[in-house]
Amino acid sequence: MTLDPVHYDGIAALARRIDYGADERDHRAFAETVWESFLDPLRDDSGRAVIEPVAEVSRHRVDREDVALIESPFPTAHGLDAGTINPTTFRNGLVVDVAGAAMASTPSDIELHRSRTVVATVHSNDPTARVHDEWIAFDEGYSRSRAIKVPPLPRFAEGVVHALALYLAESEHALEHADAVSDLLVLDGPLYPRGLLRWSDQHPDLADFLLEDPRPTTVLENYVRLVEEFVDRGIPLVGFVKNPSTRVICRTLAGKEGIETPWADDAALFTRVLEVGEYVDDVDGDRWERDRSALTYSGWFRSRGGVDYPLSKGGDALGVDRRLEADAYEVTFFVVYDPRSDLLYRVETPYAFARTPGIREAIAHQVLRDVAISSGPPTVVEKADELARIGNAEKASIRERFEDAFETSRDRTYDDHRWGLE
DSSP: OOOOHHHHHHHHGGGGGOOOOSOHHHHHHHHHHHHHHTOTTEEOTTSOEEEEESSOOOEEEEEHHHHHTSOOSSSOEEEEEEEEOOOEEBTTSOEEEEEEEEEEEESOOHHHHHOOEEEEEEEOSOTTOOOOOSOEEETTTTEEEEEEEEOOOGGGHHHHHHHHHHHHHHHHHHHHTGGGOSSOEEEESOSSOHHHHGGGGTOHHHHHHHHHOHHHHHHHHHHHHHHHHHHHHTOOEEEEESSOOOOHHHHHHHTSTTOOOOOSSHHHHHHHHHOOEEEEEETTEEEEEEOOSEEEEEOOEEEOSGGGGGGSTTSOGGGOOOOSOGGGGOEEEEEEEETTTTEEEEEEEEHHHHTSHHHHHHHHHHHHHHHHHHTSSOHHHHHHHHHHOOOHHHHHHHHHHHHHHHTSOBOOOHHHHHTTOO
8 A cells, every 4th residue: 555645745744844954055165164174184183184185185077978088097907896695594593694706807708707706604603503614616616615604793693794704705706816907906895894894893792803803804814915916016906985984074073173064974075075066046946956067076085084094004904914014005085976876986095006196097087987988886896796796586596505404494574575585
């Protein structure tokens, strides 16, 4: 049964009863103030620079059609992504997730596309549960798989099995096929395992697991070694974040006396700064009209706050040994705003690459060209996403195979039945 029109109108009318505070003009003006006055650098209460421009605070605009026609700065490009079945709880107490990582290339490489790295992570409160924890080759040697058991952390079981499966599969696959990359590697997501690094701020149990158990450290070490290999070879390594949700700028500003930020996260701030348009007369008053003809983007920033802190010059990388100078690993980023979809993307690379103006420019031109052409993420990232994605039918089939192997059934809820997720 759908909403009756009178009920729909009653719900929609609630909007008139909500005072949303300052109007849009004020938010845009405040965003300009933050942009002009607080980011060069942005310091926290201790005086540490958490956001700092690599060169200068700047923003740029480029015609979509013009940038789509430029020659690619990189003759070839590779993309990497991992997909999972999502954490699944079984009635015998096991919580399992399975991740499969794949690498794509342009031009296409069929043998490379065939390869997979598959990781299953298992949580159990039963001390007698065992996992055969070794890499095993399959698909005529093109692929390999591994199962690992995580310590009993009931409150965080689903999050832990998901993060470890995802990041271990992705990082192992990247290292395994690093020699196939000759010009550029783009990760579908952040440069480092952000979900894993966030554990230290969430709960003492997770913080202890992060510091005491070797597996999370091994995952982070894989990313550190990946950075080192690509720096040694002089091949840029990039993270393309489709849904940036960092709050370093907003949280730091909120900690300063007298400053209140109206944005949910830093992406909302950057969107206000980069959105180009004007207010035009309308029957109901002024209306903001966005200019959709150009892509806009920021200059590069160094990020040393939040989950980026452990890999900064002042961080300890969770005890992982770093072979390069510490600041080489620091996260640097710029953001791209696409007015066609009203979406913002964050592009990351280690400071080891961003310190060189020519490399910064080449990465920016490549990303802008790809976004202009695809109206979304770079094609090589979308190819990797398609290769690694596990469809709903496949997820259901894999879960059934696990049910057979465990001689049990999956925990089901009414919502599974209601929404056809069984």
